[in-house]
Amino acid sequence: MRMFDWAGWIVEVMAISFIVVVGIAALAIIVMFVIDRSQREDAIRRNYPVIGRFRHIFTELGEFFRQYFFAMDREELPFNRAQRDWVKRAISGKGNTVAFGSTRNLGVVGTPIFSNAAFPPLDNQFSTSESMLIGPGARHPYLAPSFFNLSGMSFGAISRPAVTALSQGAKEAGIWMNTGEGGISPYHLQGGADIVFQIGTAKYGVRNRDGSLNDDKLREVAAHDQVKMFEVKLAQGAKPGKGGILPGGKVTAEIAEIRGIPEGQDSISPNRHLEIANFDELLDFLSHIREITGKPVGIKTVMGGQQPFRDLFVLIRERGLDSAPDFITIDGGEGGTGASPLPLMDLMGMPISEALPELANLLREYGLKDRIRLIASGKLMVPGDVAWALAAGADFVTSARGFMFSLGCIQAMKCNKNTCPTGITTHDPRFQKGLVPEDKYKKVAAYAKNIVKEVELIAHSVGVSEPRLLRREHVRIVQDTRKSVPMDELYPVTEQTHS
Secondary structure: OOOOOHHHHHHHHHHHHHHHHHHHHHHHHHHHHHHHHHOOOOHHHHHOOOOOHHHHHHHHHHHHHHHHHHOOOOOOOOOOHHHHHHHHHHHHOOOOOOOOOOOOOOOOOOOEEEOOOOOOOOHHHOOOOOOEEEOOOOOOOEEEOOOEEEOOOOEOOEOHHHHHHHHHHHHHHOOEEEOOOOOOOHHHHHOOOEEEEEEOOOOOOOEOOOOOEOHHHHHHHHOOOOEEEEEEEOOOOOOOOOOOEEOHHHOOHHHHHHHOOOOOOOEEOOOOOOOOOOHHHHHHHHHHHHHHHOOOEEEEEEOOOOHHHHHHHHHHHHHOHHHOOOEEEEEOOOOOOOOOOHHHHHHOOOOHHHHHHHHHHHHHHOOOOOOOEEEEEOOOOOHHHHHHHHHHOOOEEEEOHHHHHHHOOOOOOOOOOOOOOOOOOOOOHHHHOOOOHHHHHHHHHHHHHHHHHHHHHHHHHHOOOOHHHOOHHHEEEEOOOOOEEEHHHHOOOOOOOOO
């Protein structure tokens, strides 16, 4: 009986399969050739059919290869690998030490260098960071426990599991959590953390149909014991002079209900508050919110120059200190968790390195330093940056992107889309399932605690017992001569000259 020729049959099947695959590939190439020759949008594809498609593929892959293979530890923007690795070590629960010397180029203009003390305090002479009171004139002032806190990221811009993890992590670390402009959700409240409710120009969560402020909804928000303060957002670093942008793909039924907007439609906030066209109206608006809520009220903005702040502070002196905002959050022009037009992201607003010391000086000049707390924001996510901000004059520092990294952000640069691969800035369940709040909240807390710990370490090394005692003379700034100059020479501390 003749045996079946298995080897020959396999060879025949493989040959036929190869012919089919080649045929399909050839047909696909022909189809793409015809499409590319016919289309009019892309000149490269029209002139170089099929082959021209590889340009787009390589452009897309270039960002990936630069991040993982070609960029050095200190080269990448907006955050380099050394910064991201610090966060990774901080959230791991392991030691956050490195070996064999710094990879930082200390000759780069603007680099802060801290001046170590000849005789730093001994271990038993250190003290932990102290709480600070905000809004002493409010019916319910806030004693803020930590100098480092969570900046505004709204539910909508970030996902449900991300908000949940941040809320639980903030509670664990003893820091406040800013809601961002998207209103307050059950997930903000779930963790039990202190909350700063941000009122953006669209008044999400506390708005009437016409976009004006709804006092009854404002009272409802203020009734939550967890809500400690209200922040009126005038501008943010990502897009000074432009309202918030939430693509319609992110406006789910739940988010639409919380914000008070139509489901599935792009949500674009006005460029400014409808009720506020000058500083008189601003102070009236802040006083109105403070009266209704009984809680501290402040503003968030970006510095474009000194004169607007001088005008504001002159008016406060005229109207009385009770009219002043309880805090000012100053965001650097380099800030940017939010989706933004590129010209505003790149070109608008002073960087925090310049704005913060100038604003701190203005508060002193007008005798408002003890009345208005100064909060710094804008790419301040590692201990050296936070310590610099405190030395420059900040009372508090907030970070958004640092906490995004603690959640597992890989800087995929897809925050403005609904395709974030780590589940942080997407509402696609496929991607959200990768972000497990029960695990991530511990990393959020570890990040915040390690920031505080290492800023305290810097403070002790320069010779002071706790971070808010850092001063400008403790920091040197590298100049274009490659020499460093004490920061108090670049920005001398201003004495009060107005009363």
